[in-house]
Amino acid sequence: MSDHRKPLPPILAAALEIKDEIVSLRRTIHQNPELGKQEFQTSKLVEAYLQSLNLETRHVAGTGIVGLLRGARPGKTVAFRADMDALPIQEMNPVSYRSKNPGIMHACGHDAHTAALLGAAKLLAARREALSGNVKFFFQPNEEQEGGAKDMIQAGCMEDPKVDAVFGCHVAPDLPAGKIAVSYGICYAASNPFLVEIHGKASHGAEPHLGIDAIVAGAHIVAALQTLVSRTLDPVEPAVVTVGSFHGGTCMNVIADAVRLEGMIRTLEPATRERLKEKFRETVQGIGSAMGAKIDIRIDEGFPAMITDPAMTDSLKAVAGTILGQENVLVSKHPTMGTEDFAYFLQKAPGTFFQLGAGDPLNSFERPLHNGYFDVDEHALPLAAAIHAQTALDFLSS
Ligand SMILES: [Zn+2]
Ligand SMILES: [Zn+2]
Numbered sequence: 001m002s003d004h005r006k007p008l009p010p011i012l013a014a015a016l017e018i019k020d021e022i023v024s025l026r027r028t029i030h031q032n033p034e035l036g037k038q039e040f041q042t043s044k045l046v047e048a049y050l051q052s053l054n055l056e057t058r059h060v061a062g063t064g065i066v067g068l069l070r071g072a073r074p075g076k077t078v079a080f081r082a083d084m085d086a087l088p089i090q091e092m093n094p095v096s097y098r099s100k101n102p103g104i105m106h107a108c109g110h111d112a113h114t115a116a117l118l119g120a121a122k123l124l125a126a127r128r129e130a131l132s133g134n135v136k137f138f139f140q141p142n143e144e145q146e147g148g149a150k151d152m153i154q155a156g157c158m159e160d161p162k163v164d165a166v167f168g169c170h171v172a173p174d175l176p177a178g179k180i181a182v183s184y185g186i187c188y189a190a191s192n193p194f195l196v197e198i199h200g201k202a203s204h205g206a207e208p209h210l211g212i213d214a215i216v217a218g219a220h221i222v223a224a225l226q227t228l229v230s231r232t233l234d235p236v237e238p239a240v241v242t243v244g245s246f247h248g249g250t251c252m253n254v255i256a257d258a259v260r261l262e263g264m265i266r267t268l269e270p271a272t273r274e275r276l277k278e279k280f281r282e283t284v285q286g287i288g289s290a291m292g293a294k295i296d297i298r299i300d301e302g303f304p305a306m307i308t309d310p311a312m313t314d315s316l317k318a319v320a321g322t323i324l325g326q327e328n329v330l331v332s333k334h335p336t337m338g339t340e341d342f343a344y345f346l347q348k349a350p351g352t353f354f355q356l357g358a359g360d361p362l363n364s365f366e367r368p369l370h371n372g373y374f375d376v377d378e379h380a381l382p383l384a385a386a387i388h389a390q391t392a393l394d395f396l397s398s
Helices: 010-017 019-031 040-052 110-125 148-154 214-232 270-291 310-324 343-348 380-397
Strands: 056-060 064-070 073-083 132-140 165-176 180-182 185-188 190-199 239-248 258-267 294-299 306-308 329-331 351-359
Touching (some): 010 019, 010 110, 010 380, 019 110, 019 380, 040 056, 064 148, 110 165, 110 351, 110 380, 132 148, 148 343, 165 310, 165 380, 180 310, 239 270, 258 270, 270 294, 306 310, 306 343, 306 351, 310 329, 310 351, 343 351
Parallel strands (some): 073 132, 073 165, 165 351, 180 329
Antiparallel strands (some): 056 064, 180 351, 185 306, 190 258, 190 294
16 A cells, blocks of 8 residues: 655654754743843843854844854855844733743744744754855844844844845734745835924913913824825825824813824835825924924834845745645735834845744634734744745755
């Protein structure tokens, strides 16, 4: 009797052999989450693991680590990135590997990204003799806040040896383990965080005519900002303007003299980004002067939009297809208005980014990213390690 089951691709078989080790790394990191720029223990664990594989390691951008695997022969250099930071969220999961740090949790799956990339490093280190070229492993701090990607690039992670292609992924709770989704073109939004300070004039609550009410001005500004997207942009052009914080006033019988608004503008196209910033200033200043308030506006340049390279996305899609089955490699139809600082790496070298299915489809809406009940399906970890490793092998032999 013959066995009709297809043999597993060798890299997948090897990844499944070290699944327990990858899962254990993930659980150790999950239990010891650290906020952005404070990933000291995580960074130490990563460095020690890479050194145990005889990789060269370098500290960059504070807690960041770059691992370098030099192949037996010279060639191109391919890089992979995992982010390491956790969030200021209390873990609610009653699991054995629950966070030991009160109020801090890996609620965005960066523990999974880090563990899967360490697994890929192990798979590739074992194949060093077959490699022509180098593989770099970027373990990045502070993705959730200002974006550690920029700091790593400034610290030279894309040079010496120069990176020819760069890849990354993020866990997706709405996609089951065993599936991934790739994206062509713009897949994450550009962001512009803003701060608006409204300066009015305090007076007795019974004498509003003697003051300038910063709260009323602020309320008009928030309402007017809702028309920026709906009335200044083409309806088929995606953008979001969110006021996420509104603070002002001191007590019930005083006309407030100051209000602070903070929020974010998210866009996909550069022209839309510029137009919205301009209309934002015009609208806020216009309402301020109509109400007699003095306005200070600060609009920062946040992350750029993420744009994947079509040829790199094609090859990732093909590699993942050999590991997961082509039917399990989806193509995202729409970009997200979320942001991802991996966009900075893609400004420096061609590459791509994929969504790693890691959710239980029955539970995903109960356990979204950045939620105290978030968790990942650990079956996804060796799959990600295998996809990274095979991507490196194929890229370096192309
Ligand atoms: Zn996040
Ligand atoms: Zn994340």
